Amino acid sequence: MSNPLAPGSLAGRRVLVTGSSRGVGADTVAYFAEAGASVVINFRNKEARAVKLADKLTAGGATAITIGADLTDAGSVAKMFEAVREAFGGLDILVLNASGGMESGMAADYALTLNRDAQVDLLTAALPLMQPGARVVFVTSHQAHFIRTTETMPEYEPVALSKRAGEDALRAMIPQLDEAGVTFVTVSGDMIEGTITATLLERANPGAISARKESAGRLYNVAEFAAEVAAAAVEPIPADHTRYVGDVSGFTPETA
Numbered sequence: 001m002s003n004p005l006a007p008g009s010l011a012g013r014r015v016l017v018t019g020s021s022r023g024v025g026a027d028t029v030a031y032f033a034e035a036g037a038s039v040v041i042n043f044r045n046k047e048a049r050a051v052k053l054a055d056k057l058t059a060g061g062a063t064a065i066t067i068g069a070d071l072t073d074a075g076s077v078a079k080m081f082e083a084v085r086e087a088f089g090g091l092d093i094l095v096l097n098a099s100g101g102m103e104s105g106m107a108a109d110y111a112l113t114l115n116r117d118a119q120v121d122l123l124t125a126a127l128p129l130m131q132p133g134a135r136v137v138f139v140t141s142h143q144a145h146f147i148r149t150t151e152t153m154p155e156y157e158p159v160a161l162s163k164r165a166g167e168d169a170l171r172a173m174i175p176q177l178d179e180a181g182v183t184f185v186t187v188s189g190d191m192i193e194g195t196i197t198a199t200l201l202e203r204a205n206p207g208a209i210s211a212r213k214e215s216a217g218r219l220y221n222v223a224e225f226a227a228e229v230a231a232a233a234v235e236p237i238p239a240d241h242t243r244y245v246g247d248v249s250g251f252t253p254e255t256a
Helices: 023-034 047-059 074-088 110-129 157-171 174-180 196-204 208-216 222-232
Strands: 014-017 038-043 063-068 091-096 130-141 183-189 242-245
Touching (some): 014 023, 014 074, 023 038, 023 047, 023 063, 023 091, 023 222, 038 074, 047 063, 063 074, 091 110, 110 130, 110 174, 130 157, 130 174, 130 222, 157 183, 183 222, 222 242
Parallel strands (some): 014 038, 038 063, 091 130, 130 183, 183 242
8 A cells, every 4th residue: 555645745743643553553653654754653562563663664764763551541641741752842643543442351441441531531641742733633433433323243332332432522622622723533434454353353253344344345454544544644624523434325424
């Protein structure tokens, strides 16, 4: 997949992508770095992967650092942003990509804690580092974005509900962001082939992803969806603050 961002177009910009040691986050942060941005690769427990990606990007001439953080821990998040301040002085683009809720062994409220509460806390902590002209990108799925009007797979429903709650809570911050001159956009896409979520769903419900692919006609792969996320960080904001990736004809929009 070719980079949607022109070489050098983000020179001097500073970017943090949460959950960027692998998958969509890793490809997204690579697109930013290749466009000249200084990037932060964030991870929770995949440090080796994060370091490997940073080494690859720096070998290509980019500026890339790795910072580990548990996004559900306020102290850990504070340390992350202090490290960002020390390294880059601020942030121009924040991509809220990290999410979860299907992992085994987690508390019953983990999905809501990570996908709603942690997202709001993260953005609140990031705002002092963001100047007018900065942008926040929240990554979600059609299954979560449309959960109020379109049923999803039972195995994914708790995650979808928590992701939608997170999106709503972040949208409630738009007036505050507007006052700071910071723009906000949600990127919503269908299930993405090759992601950990798709893998866990397929494990819980064999055939679920292939059935979704047949219904949708096609599913984006990791690189394709990451390109859309990267583009959303620089392109004009849609009227409803939502960039839809792929076909949404099978989903029922909310009505006022």
